[in-house]
Amino acid sequence: MKICIAQLNYHIGNFEGNLNKMLEAVAKAKTDGADIVCFGELATCGYPARDFLDFDDFIAKANASLERLTQEAKDIAIVVGSPTINPVPEGKDLYNSVYFLYDQKVQFVQHKALLPTYDIFDEYRYFEPSTEFGVHEFKGKKIALTVCEDIWNIGNENPLYKICPLDEMQKDGFDFIINVSASPFSYASAKTRQDIVKANVYRYGKPMFYINQAGAQTEIIFDGGSLVVSPNGKIHQELPYFEESIQFFDLDDVNQGTQENVQDNDKIKLIHDGIILGIKDYFGKLGFTKAILGLSGGIDSAVTAVLAARALGPENVKVVLMPSQFSSDHSVNDAKALAENLGCPYDIIAIKDIYDAFLEKLSPIFGDLPFNVTEENIQARVRGTLLMAQSNKFGNILLNTSNKSEMAVGYGTLYGDLAGGLSVIADVYKTDVYRLAEYMNKDGEVIPINTITKPPSAELRPNQKDSDSLPDYEILDTILYEYIEKVQGPQEIIALGYDPKLVARILRLVNINEFKRYQTAPVIRVSPKAFGVGRRMPIVGKYLS
């Protein structure tokens, strides 16, 4: 039996685009003599479609795509994810289903039972969990059809669910497992995914075909890396990360388990490649081609510019240098050198005159109150306004250059340097931003060395340094990681050996700055816990604040 995995890049709500992509893959799979072609979870409508799922019209369009695919399931079976209307009034209105289409008919449907409702996931908002399980026989083979999370309740110390769908299906016996997924990327996901698929294969002694999507939907990247795992636990094939791929597998070959193929999953390389896909798809799916960003000469905007240039082409990335009286000469030079290294068009706009115009108008109100964060913020907002003006005039989307460390503690100006349509590196801690810069320079200097080696500074007042008000980034990032990614409280973090006052101060900064993060751009997610939709905090909460 020949099985085709179509690891595709879907687009939420783009029914025609998704359908055409799948029809092309079906045609290719037919030509190559496949018996089955497999697509992803909710492939007809895209994932996560969020509250579009509440519209009857949206579901009707998904059903129309499914019907069209059913017509195409002639001489080939199609396995595809699509929503199903729950026929009983009780419970949620939809199921999240995998369909087995053959002979121009729906031969079998299995609804998803385990509905992830944590982090970025909201599936119980829309879907009723399945309580019925079966397997489908096709050409003499019994197939267990599963949707994403349904294979993940295995070997967990603290499981989220009370059932394990494949245990139920095993009662009927099966020869192999197909899983259609929309499993989001983090730098840790490739390894976790391999482990979970292997754990299932070991438990049931049967091969698995695991089909992920490859594409970004706003802030969430689906990284591909679909898997074919032999009954002995060897990874027969891991499909590429971050790109579409259509591959064919002979079930007998897979059953033999004689090959092992996995890819490099170095954290920094994955972050680099993942963000590039995130930028590319944000622009591509919204129909934009050009970006703009401010280059300060510092490392954050430098790394962002490199990622943007690699995603969109340097000619499509306009960079703007906006020095003030507090900017050092090397900042402008470093920024120019980077723009030239990359081949990005650039402009220089000195902000002093505009900044002074603001101060003059405000002076009757401010009187002789001393310079403080107010004046720093004005500089940042003048820059934000200059960038947005060019964005508006020329249609370049503004990229935000904030990193995760500063987003966490609120070191950034709302409507100033926190402006932008997409936050490129706001899920990357400062210490990893340095690693990204080194990775980018591995085949020759792209980012000027001075940008990497000089002490970080916002340059919003004379001789300012980040270290004036923050601990070393190694310490800051570790505390933040424990609090944000590992959900550890103050006692647990102090127990690791950190100063209680410092821990209290950092956690307080994170919590009191929730109001800023509420208003910032979507953050491309590369970690297991990113700011944005996956981390939901009250603004008026009075906890550790």
Place this chain on the structure above:
Amino acid sequence: MKICIAQLNYHIGNFEGNLNKMLEAVAKAKTDGADIVCFGELATCGYPARDFLDFDDFIAKANASLERLTQEAKDIAIVVGSPTINPVPEGKDLYNSVYFLYDQKVQFVQHKALLPTYDIFDEYRYFEPSTEFGVHEFKGKKIALTVCEDIWNIGNENPLYKICPLDEMQKDGFDFIINVSASPFSYASAKTRQDIVKANVYRYGKPMFYINQAGAQTEIIFDGGSLVVSPNGKIHQELPYFEESIQFFDLDDVNQGTQENVQDNDKIKLIHDGIILGIKDYFGKLGFTKAILGLSGGIDSAVTAVLAARALGPENVKVVLMPSQFSSDHSVNDAKALAENLGCPYDIIAIKDIYDAFLEKLSPIFGDLPFNVTEENIQARVRGTLLMAQSNKFGNILLNTSNKSEMAVGYGTLYGDLAGGLSVIADVYKTDVYRLAEYMNKDGEVIPINTITKPPSAELRPNQKDSDSLPDYEILDTILYEYIEKVQGPQEIIALGYDPKLVARILRLVNINEFKRYQTAPVIRVSPKAFGVGRRMPIVGKYLS
């Protein structure tokens, strides 16, 4: 039996504050000879605590409050909502529970079974649903203890759940029902709440004590309106809206059903009073006292200013008039008149010089490209920056003045007039903003009549009118209401008699402006479907766009 309802204003994560409030109420209830005192859902930790619930430390603090209350449950029973750690590893880690404390012991716990996971609710993200139900006998009476949603699965055509907790409890029989709630406000909620409580009373023939919270948590208002309903369906008492209240009821009196007490629930009055509480609690719970906003002379900023002045006191609301060369004289005069009517301090800052400084710096880049939305946005951003500078210098929180109609279609400038810490009227359609203005003027002119009667304009280019680019607000708002609140698709809306092209254009504007709403301030929720946490849409979605 004497039952005390303590309708209190809790604060998320403010364990000490919440506990002290409850201890005071317990003392008062003891003094007044109550047998039972009842608090709200998750009263120890506040609701909705969101991802704070993931922290062991947070739950430990809630448990400590519960223990303290247990010690106080001497000569009085305490009914209170608090999270419970799920003792089995399978399933979510917490239950959302109601506790019955007496004789310094936990006498009974009932976990919530129906976990709202729609609109603003994310309960299945945190809680395991209960599958066990019981009643608790106290002083010869059997009590059915329920948490919020557990009484709501009754009489629905399309129910979200498969069980009805009180049906289960009825097997053991009960004499009355207590429900502890955190039921959010909309202008329709008082009526709905009365209907649902009555429906339960009719179904079981027993009286109900329904305890809601009264207070706002960022964008979500809990409006109080706690209910005591007699077995014959008469509303024995409805506690006040939008304020704390502690009241006592004799069970025998309630059982007689001889009185009916409900309050005025006029939509505009409710919106008016609800928003005032929303502002008051946003400031109070964050520890701020002063607001700032821009007054344009138009109706949106006028209505926002009145609400702010009524919430915080006029002396705490700084208003700023920022005319440009496109502003009409009457705008400045109308704004001044309003500030003087209210008694708010005001300043006037002409923005032309700053605007010109921007244009001058951008002219080498813009060349002779014509004036367009870019220059309009610059004006809005100059104003936003001037307001934020004063906010930063003096600690006044900037209030956003956008209405729901313009938020929906994207008529607003990110980082300009969309700036602010809290969106005051962004859940109020323009047509209702006019009604609010009239309501505010009912006892004499507060908002200048000219502000109400003149055609709305953003005044960002010569002779601009909203009607240049938008249909009449009556039509626009109806289409938006059908799409947003009623979740109707284009076919259903067209079927109501609207021009298909207009409907397509409006829905497209709503969808392509999701990126703006993603970055705007929390919106005080007054309708059944507000922008923000209760409406989750993909940015890169290609649906009706």
